[in-house]
Amino acid sequence: QQPVQSPQAVILREGEDAVINCSSSKALYSVHWYRQKHGEAPVFLMILLKGGEQKGHDKISASFNEKKQQSSLYLTASQLSYSGTYFCGTLEVEAAGNKLTFGGGTRVLVKP
Amino acid sequence: SAVISQKPSRDICQRGTSLTIQCQVDSQVTMMFWYRQQPGQSLTLIATANQGSEATYESGFVIDKFPISRPNLTFSTLTVSNMSPEDSSIYLCSPLVGQGPDTQYFGPGTRLTVL
Numbered sequence: 410q411q412p413v414q415s416p417q418a419v420i421l422r423e424g425e426d427a428v429i430n431c432s433s434s435k436a437l438y439s440v441h442w443y444r445q446k447h448g449e450a451p452v453f454l455m456i457l458l459k460g461g462e463q464k465g466h467d468k469i470s471a472s473f474n475e476k477k478q479q480s481s482l483y484l485t486a487s488q489l490s491y492s493g494t495y496f497c498g499t500l501e502v503e504a505a506g507n508k509l510t511f512g513g514g515t516r517v518l519v520k521p
Numbered sequence: 522s523a524v525i526s527q528k529p530s531r532d533i534c535q536r537g538t539s540l541t542i543q544c545q546v547d548s549q550v551t552m553m554f555w556y557r558q559q560p561g562q563s564l565t566l567i568a569t570a571n572q573g574s575e576a577t578y579e580s581g582f583v584i585d586k587f588p589i590s591r592p593n594l595t596f597s598t599l600t601v602s603n604m605s606p607e608d609s610s611i612y613l614c615s616p617l618v619g620q621g622p623d624t625q626y627f628g629p630g631t632r633l634t635v636l
């Protein structure tokens with residue numbers, strides 16, 4: 410079942426912060442975050458395993474609340490390069506074959 | 522990470538024809554995923570291909586339409602058969618690599634337009 414991402418889109422000024430949420434109705438083993446720029450393939454950002462750990466990639470960090478089956482991606486002091494569509498991919502505990510299910514995506518536009 | 526290449530990067534095809542997309546990885550991977558991304562949409566899994574076994578297809582995708590080959594651990598092909606305009610999409614291969622938690626990386630994609 411496809412995880413739900415919110416918001417669908419966000420517009421930021423350079424230096425502002427934003428949070429992208431990814432929620433699932435299924436028990437999750439891991440959450441994977443990707444960013445895709447227009448005309449390019451998705452680029453892997455980070456993976457979070459169940460255990461509630463928080464990770465960081467430059468000024469982009471994420472958390473995973475396994476009790477709520479929810480992950481949040483934090484864009485801190487956003488830069489123009491952060492623009493793109495962010496996708497979460499979830500691996501369900503009962504999923505066969507390591508298959509990720511992707512959310513609908515969150516479009517992020519960072520303006521000067 | 523892994524270095525992944527896909528050929529062709531883009532193509533324009535006529536209705537009723539077939540196109541084979543190649544995916545090459547610079548390291549051996551056991552599991553290869555093929556995705557489709559329609560314009561403005563998310564990523565939809567077509568099938569999972571393990572070396573030495575038949576590919577496993579997701580609901581809505583069949584082998585006759587999307588045959589997959591996996592001759593070795595670094596290479597795979599996806600064929601889009603008897604194409605129609607509805608097949609116009611970006612097709613991406615995604616090998617499962619990593620040490621510890623397995624990570625999926627995406628190939629650069631093949632942008633297919635069917636006229």
